[in-house]
Amino acid sequence: xxxxxxxxxxxxLLAIESNKSGYDLRKAIEGSVGHFWGESYGQIYPAxxxxxxxSFIVANDAPNGTRKRRQEYSITEGGRAYLxxxxxxxxxxxxxxxxxxxxxxxxxxxxxxxxxAHVKDCNEKNxxxxxxxxxxxxxxxxxxxxxxxxxxxxxxxxLGVALTQAALAWGEDAVATLTELQAGNESSGIRQPTS
Amino acid sequence: xxxxxxxxxxxxLLAIESNKSGYDLRKAIEGSVGHFWGESYGQIYPAxxxxxxxSFIVANDAPNGTRKRRQEYSITEGGRAYLxxxxxxxxxxxxxxxxxxxxxxxxxxxxxxxxxAHVKDCNEKNxxxxxxxxxxxxxxxxxxxxxxxxxxxxxxxxLGVALTQAALAWGEDAVATLTELQAGNESSGIRQPTS
DNA sequence: CGTGGCATGTAAACGGTTACATGATTTA
DNA sequence: TAAATCATGTAACCGTTTACATGCCACG
Numbered sequence: 001x002x003x004x005x006x007x008x009x010x011x012x013l014l015a016i017e018s019n020k021s022g023y024d025l026r027k028a029i030e031g032s033v034g035h036f037w038g039e040s041y042g043q044i045y046p047a048x049x050x051x052x053x054x055s056f057i058v059a060n061d062a063p064n065g066t067r068k069r070r071q072e073y074s075i076t077e078g079g080r081a082y083l084x085x086x087x088x089x090x091x092x093x094x095x096x097x098x099x100x101x102x103x104x105x106x107x108x109x110x111x112x113x114x115x116x117a118h119v120k121d122c123n124e125k126n127x128x129x130x131x132x133x134x135x136x137x138x139x140x141x142x143x144x145x146x147x148x149x150x151x152x153x154x155x156x157x158x159l160g161v162a163l164t165q166a167a168l169a170w171g172e173d174a175v176a177t178l179t180e181l182q183a184g185n186e187s188s189g190i191r192q193p194t195s
Numbered sequence: 196x197x198x199x200x201x202x203x204x205x206x207x208l209l210a211i212e213s214n215k216s217g218y219d220l221r222k223a224i225e226g227s228v229g230h231f232w233g234e235s236y237g238q239i240y241p242a243x244x245x246x247x248x249x250s251f252i253v254a255n256d257a258p259n260g261t262r263k264r265r266q267e268y269s270i271t272e273g274g275r276a277y278l279x280x281x282x283x284x285x286x287x288x289x290x291x292x293x294x295x296x297x298x299x300x301x302x303x304x305x306x307x308x309x310x311x312a313h314v315k316d317c318n319e320k321n322x323x324x325x326x327x328x329x330x331x332x333x334x335x336x337x338x339x340x341x342x343x344x345x346x347x348x349x350x351x352x353x354l355g356v357a358l359t360q361a362a363l364a365w366g367e368d369a370v371a372t373l374t375e376l377q378a379g380n381e382s383s384g385i386r387q388p389t390s
Numbered sequence: 391c392g393t394g395g396c397a398t399g400t401a402a403a404c405g406g407t408t409a410c411a412t413g414a415t416t417t418a
Numbered sequence: 419t420a421a422a423t424c425a426t427g428t429a430a431c432c433g434t435t436t437a438c439a440t441g442c443c444a445c446g
Binding site for chain 2: 005008009012015016032033035036037038080083084087088090091092093094095096097098099100101102103104105106107108109110114115117118121122148149151152153155156158159162163165166167169170173174177178181
Binding site: 266 | 426
């Protein structure tokens, strides 16, 4: 069984472009789906073996060198079918784990400064993210017409932008709100956790 | 070592309200942080034991019944300190795993109808989420003045609302975009994956 | 010749979910 | 007294990350 979603990521990437090694796949993930789906070597290499065993992919046996040299893979028709099958299944997102929100939720147990720092940190990350997304946006637009995947990639980027902008707008408000709260507490002498 | 973030969730909830059993904690999580942080019994009960061993919490030994009856816990001063310490550490979100975005990204490998269905599904979930968030918003507002945590809870809810609204707005656009794409492909007779 | 990047792989450990076992209490 | 729900726990399993081991190759 070529179980587990790692296999589908590999199939998806090989469907877009063949002749990739495990190493290539890792790098391809980093520079694209990595923002919403990460994979490590410890997952990729075993998955490749399983996919070969199920003949969803084939190894391009051209080991020109002697021993351990790059091994490239391509998707088979069976692999494509298997991928399409999975694509059609309703998605199921795993339970989210957002440490930022968790710490914010428990913010009342610490000084307001703690939460403020977290929100500012979050804002900073979101600003960087917006920069990155702008680059991706341009990259996909440039290669647009020749790429059947472009509309889908553009949509994922657009969602990223929309979410990040919303988070950033919220974050700027939140800093203001928390700063007011902090000032109010201090002036009214309310006892609150230090550190 | 009372490692792993499960412990902090427990400490946080017990800091807000003491005398909770493992069962209570599970339910409390479901109805609050559950939207961004889930925990199962398999994590909670072992964590409770570790926390007791480290005396970050204490068991309220009032087993009035004979054998296995509800065991409640409360946070200690040490536990509070440990929680505050963790709250002050910069957050680190684990790599996101968003199956929806993954399937959307690979949308070009299937028929447009597949992606459209996913986006509609996503929109539906977001609409339900907005309804839930509105309820939470009212609940926290009602008990606002007497609760020092209210500002923080309100902020987490507001972020949820902002993100969900942004996603929904995107989703409605996306359905339109993909529907156009579908129509265009069909009329121009471009070959594309079926099913 | 040495360093850094390319490349493949694996073992151990970890965090987490699932499914199951058990039994007490309440309510219909 | 049967069913539902409260309540506690654990063992098995799974997916994943981390750290490590290995070695090729190009370039300065």
